[in-house]
Structure formats: structure tokens, C-alpha cells
Amino acid sequence: MLKPLLTRPRQALRSTNRIAIVASRYNGEFVEAMVAKALAEIALIEPDTKTEVIHAPGSFEIPFLARQLIERSKPDAVICLGVIFEGATGHANLIAASVSNALCLLSVEALTPVIHGVLLLGNQEQARERCLGEELNRGTEAARAAIEVIRSSRSISNHSI
Numbered sequence: 001m002l003k004p005l006l007t008r009p010r011q012a013l014r015s016t017n018r019i020a021i022v023a024s025r026y027n028g029e030f031v032e033a034m035v036a037k038a039l040a041e042i043a044l045i046e047p048d049t050k051t052e053v054i055h056a057p058g059s060f061e062i063p064f065l066a067r068q069l070i071e072r073s074k075p076d077a078v079i080c081l082g083v084i085f086e087g088a089t090g091h092a093n094l095i096a097a098s099v100s101n102a103l104c105l106l107s108v109e110a111l112t113p114v115i116h117g118v119l120l121l122g123n124q125e126q127a128r129e130r131c132l133g134e135e136l137n138r139g140t141e142a143a144r145a146a147i148e149v150i151r152s153s154r155s156i157s158n159h160s161i
Helices: 028-045 059-073 091-110 124-132 138-157
Strands: 018-024 050-056 077-085 114-121
Touching (some): 018 028, 050 059, 059 091, 077 138, 114 124, 124 138
Parallel strands (some): 018 050, 018 077
16 A cells, blocks of 8 residues: 655755666656656755766666766765566566665665665556655655755754763
8 A cells, every 4th residue: 555755844944965866767657757857856955965877777777876986976865766677587576676675785884875666567557656756756756765864963963872
């Protein structure tokens, strides 16, 4: 069952975050719609945020490019977006699990928020619901999550126990 979007964070008065988006070209119809929604949401919540979009050939290459971005550009967060369709073999599940593990490890090891928006879906109907919708869009959710994690991380950094 699909769940509603995270609540939109309040609009920042002034914020100059740097958010990178790594997006798969594979299944581009769905991925590019998520990228557009993510960029629109970032612009709405934090208009001064600088964004950069980098494209990977497929979802499997996303963790590598995310790592390169973190090391070279030092963004405040990286949003990773892709769509993987389950097939007749277990290949898609292996790709999805590998990407999930790599993104989690990258985020923890680099101490940079890495937002996982690489979707493993059963069919195009599920993709349309999650990637092309106005009310439900995983790109919008990823942008909101990135901003919220950046803000929470800064809050932790500014407090001492």
C-alpha cells in the first residue's frame, strides 16, 4: 500500500545548501519525472540551494558516482534516483540489494546524507503511481528527506550534550 508523502519542511528563510542528484538514464521516462519533482521541491523549500544532476547509465552505477561526488564536490546531501523493474530472473533483486547496501554504507562512512530513491518495482503501473504522480511522487519525497536530514544533522552539530 502506498503511503502519503512526508510533510513538507518549512521554507527556509535563507539557506545555501548544495544537493547533488544522481539519476539513472535507464527507465528514463520515470526517473526524469522524479528528478524534475525533486528539483521543484528543493526550489520551493530552499530556493537558494544549489543543485547538480549527474546521470548514470543504470542504477548499479549510482553508488560509484555518488561516492565521486561526495569526495570531489562535498555536497550537503546526495539524492539517488532510479527505477529497476523485476524480471523473470533474480537479476533485478541482486542489483537492487547491491545498490541499497552500497548507498547505506556510503552515507554512514562519508557522513553525508545519501537519500535512497532507487525503486525496485513490479511493473510500469507501479512506476507511474510512484514516479509520475502529483500527489505521490518519490522524487518529491527524496527532496524533502534530503532537506530534513541536512537540517537535523546541522542541529546535532550545533548542540552539545
